[in-house]
Amino acid sequence: MIFNNVIVPLIAGTAGFISAFIWSGPIFVIFSKIIHLPQPPQKPKNLLIKISLNYFVFIITSFSMSILLHSLAISSFQNGIPLILLMWLGFIVTSSSIDVIWKDKSLKLWVFECASAFCAILITGLVLLLFYV
Secondary structure, eight states: OHIIIIIHHHHHHHHHHHHHHHIIIIIHHHHHHHHTOOOOOSSOTTHHHHHHHHHHHHHHHHHHHHHHHHHTTOOSHHHHHHHHHHHIIIIIIHHHHHHHHHHOOOHHHHHHHHHHHHHHHHHHHHHHHHHHO
């Protein structure tokens, strides 16, 4: 029981974090040259703290998804994947759109970040479903 309640969400959160890390590194470099994304600062301050906090956020997301999947008694990939996509669209895309609407964030950067979040939440959810279904 502890494996499903604690270890699986930790594994899933870590998988999502790694996915986002890859998107923010090599994939960002490639796409930034192709579609001219704004470049981040060369060396962010407190990098280790920021990475740690970002990892913690992924763990919270994974545990939240796990609780939601259990609460709704999701028992198949066929039911789980649409729910995961709905979480991405209904929460991540909509809440992050505020940065474009009110804070003048680049639309291209926002779309790129939404794609990154899509992959990260999908991978997190697939790992959870793999162990729960």
